[in-house]
Amino acid sequence: AQRVTQPEKLLSVFKGAPVELKCNYSYSGSPELFWYVQYSRQRLQLLLRHISRESIKGFTADLNKGETSFHLKKPFAQEEDSAMYYCALSGPGTNAGKSTFGDGTTLTVKP
Amino acid sequence: DAGITQSPRHKVTETGTPVTLRCHQTENHRYMYWYRQDPGHGLRLIHYSYGVKDTDKGEVSDGYSVSRSKTEDFLLTLESATSSQTSVYFCAISETTGRYNTEAFFGQGTRLTVV
Numbered sequence: 447a448q449r450v451t452q453p454e455k456l457l458s459v460f461k462g463a464p465v466e467l468k469c470n471y472s473y474s475g476s477p478e479l480f481w482y483v484q485y486s487r488q489r490l491q492l493l494l495r496h497i498s499r500e501s502i503k504g505f506t507a508d509l510n511k512g513e514t515s516f517h518l519k520k521p522f523a524q525e526e527d528s529a530m531y532y533c534a535l536s537g538p539g540t541n542a543g544k545s546t547f548g549d550g551t552t553l554t555v556k557p
Numbered sequence: 558d559a560g561i562t563q564s565p566r567h568k569v570t571e572t573g574t575p576v577t578l579r580c581h582q583t584e585n586h587r588y589m590y591w592y593r594q595d596p597g598h599g600l601r602l603i604h605y606s607y608g609v610k611d612t613d614k615g616e617v618s619d620g621y622s623v624s625r626s627k628t629e630d631f632l633l634t635l636e637s638a639t640s641s642q643t644s645v646y647f648c649a650i651s652e653t654t655g656r657y658n659t660e661a662f663f664g665q666g667t668r669l670t671v672v
Contacts, residue, residue, distance in 0.1 A: 480660065482661075489665045490647065490661075492661070532599060547601075548599055
């Protein structure tokens, strides 16, 4: 069975500090990993996905198959990064919408 | 934003009444999904559809049914609402392009309260 674990429900950092949101997964195969973000009163939207290897809004995430992790990182957090972040997984051939989501991490960036 | 809208946005209903939530898309995406979002549980898949009249159950399908008679509409019905179904419901759409899956595009959510 596929599973996504986000160990931190709440994470608080000061503006300008580095931030790392953890995501671990279990999947027997080669999954596709995603990070979604939900800003206050807005819909969930894709932040980044591992296959694109992009940096979005200063965030990066590297898929570590050995540690089965896909941690989200940003070197200098901004107040506008305060949001709920979800890590999600889907299998190859399985549509991205039918993903398994973690429980989410609420990030608060304090001024 | 992807053309996906949910209605209603908010609803309060009484225990035992039927409730139908609607998801409408203008993107002509093949796949549509209903999730519920609850504190401490993240997003959980209720039902999904991979084409007109083609649907399947998700992780938490008990007490819910769906229908998709047109590509653009995906309806979620609570046959007899219970308090445990108080939640925020999200519709999502997606497509496949070649080898990889596209991202999921989400609606704005429907906040349902069962009293």
